[in-house]
Amino acid sequence: MNRALPTRLLAAYDGLLTRHRLATTTVSGALLGGAGDVVVQHAAASSDVDRTAAFFIFGGVLTGPINYRWLDFLAAASRSIAPQGGAASLAAKVALQSTVMQPLIYLPSFYLTNALVRRWSVAEAAEHVRAEYADTLRRLWLFWTPSVCFAFGVLPLRLQAVFFAGVGFAWNVVLSAYNGAGPQRVASVSQEQ
Template structure:
């Protein structure tokens, strides 16, 4: 997640590496280490144990649960936790969620269902989190940029 934030700052926001907000990067990276990584790893284990690991029906069930249950909840938790780490008051946190949640979920549905379908159908269970993390570099770049923008 830190690399995604640095990418957002240097590539999208066009900051020189020396002028990047390293506190922002550390905050974003901490969120990945403390919350996102462990929760996603547990989620993948849960899906494998409750739904299974092979077959097209299994893959479709996992994608449906992942995208209809986990993703919306996790995005709300992500946005709330990020704003908490930024020490934003609850009213500002609500404004950030209202301003970003729908756009992020629309982007999510453009990216993740296809990735997860391939992941759950083709990729062995042991490597599924690895594929997600590879795609997440680009996803985290988007999230870092989207959540760092100032609200009007």
Template structure:
């Protein structure tokens, strides 16, 4: 048992090293975006709003997590280079910039990725963005400012995407619901 724990610690240290951090962050983002969708779909099945688990939908949500994971990995590194330190004023500045710049970009990346994966036209993708963007962005303002205060104040950069995705699991369930709401209402 001790050997297994030692191996896990060694693996975690390697995974969060600079050499593998992008891959680790993207893997975490793909996995937890998929898990969020699976949770939402199983809730929809339980409430009779969905007949069966749609693996294609989970795959699409996971790939959208990949694009968001790549963005977040680079975004957090950029923010720490532009605003080094952990004073309250710097952390508050990072949270405000994160909410006003990164959050809309993440939501647009999400819709764009799903539009491409679903082979939706540009018009269909823009229509969906117009219909659903404000709901997701409003939810972002509820969830992320307090979460990011902790993220920017306490955590080293290398653990930010992991923390972000852990908090995001609940948000991903909601995102899956909003994105697929019209598809589910046809049952």
């Protein structure tokens, strides 16, 4: 394989991020978000189109418009909190990501998207939140904190949302398996019926 091709493709993608960050991150997030769920459903030999649509939409909305605004806000906030930059700035970003974004924006957006796309009743949505929120947030912190530290410590702003979308692919596999399509969950549900 020509080694120049991957380099040219990455350069073209980086150019898109530079010129059209919102559109590029939205499409990337949607594709990776839906793909993570498809991988788990395929492994479980199941097919829930509404759930895959929810992951697709959530990935696009989170990686695109939400992270577009959030990451810009976070960069400005960290400059205000830690104008000297360095470790203090990184700590501020990680703290805000863990205490504001993940519990107050990310998870509510995830449950709202699923409720709307999958047509959950208010009672069903409330039950999902009650049963899953705390465990999902703990898993989210464990899974995402190293990636967040890397992204905020090493990557330029234009690459952070796309990096998160890539890591999100793996997270969506974990989240999908935990929330219903994993082989164990499918087996336990089929045994209950």
